[in-house]
Amino acid sequence: MEAIEVTGLRKTYRDKEAVQGIDLVVARGEIFALLGPNGAGKTTTVEILEGHRRRSSGDVRVLGEDPGAAGRAWRTRIGIVLQDAADAADLTVGEMVRHVAGFYPAPRRPDEVIELVGLTAKKTSKIRTLSGGQRRRVDVALGIVGQPELLFLDEPTTGFDPEARRQFWELIRTLAGDGTTILLTTHYLDEAEALADRLAVLADGRIVAEGTPATLGGRAAAGAKVSWQEAGRTRTEELADPSDLIRKLVADGIDLRTLTITRPTLEDTYLTLIGANR
């Protein structure tokens, strides 16, 4: 059984068709990233998968059940990292994590979770005294304390400093390594590239591309741009396979320290896809 199976999903808000027929499969243990510009329909889709929003039509199975009809037992098998979940709390980090752990049948040990998100030093601090990035880590702790089979992360690293983002990525890889399926939405292409096994780009309610970070939108087949210095001038050539050119440059004895070979980044590919679907 797949973790998520979606066929022909549609959602209409009054006169706005926010999701216009999405098909999606996420395998168990996979990290899947959903990308797309503001208003593309990511949050709507994710909220339907979480059982927090009704769909207009289509078939949806999450951990084998219809989220629109699933009960409490199903809910304890998924984890949701909500932004701001813990912001107003007058509890300490330890109290909050222990409190939420109590809702689940087989929670992780609260201290272990606090360690995983790097908040051990803040365990006895009140949540309202934490920085924005530290509070986001509490949100993550609350999302994973129930030991979910499937974790939803909606723009999880917004407001994280670079070091915290790297630590968070490590945490996500650890969770995935333990078999947790992860559905992530993000606006950070480097994050999608670093984490996702597969990704899909949504634009205007439709999936316009799907693949691995390396192959999305024909990226692997895209040309390489080769540039080098020759006789004091910068030369540049773009070609599908640079092998012959490189061999020739080596044979000609060019200064290899000046040689660069670049391919479109995931962000280049993404922006091209979004531009083409406007």
Ligand SMILES: Nc1ncnc2c1ncn2[C@@H]1O[C@H](COP(=O)(O)OP(=O)(O)OP(=O)(O)O)[C@@H](O)[C@H]1O
């Ligand atoms: N409750 C609602 N009522 C009416 N329209 C809505 C509602 N929620 C979302 N929409 C509209 O549906 C479309 C998709 O919104 P959604 O929040 O799913 O996009 P998103 O991809 O998550 O965007 P962002 O990157 O900004 O979070 C938008 O045009 C939005 O205005």
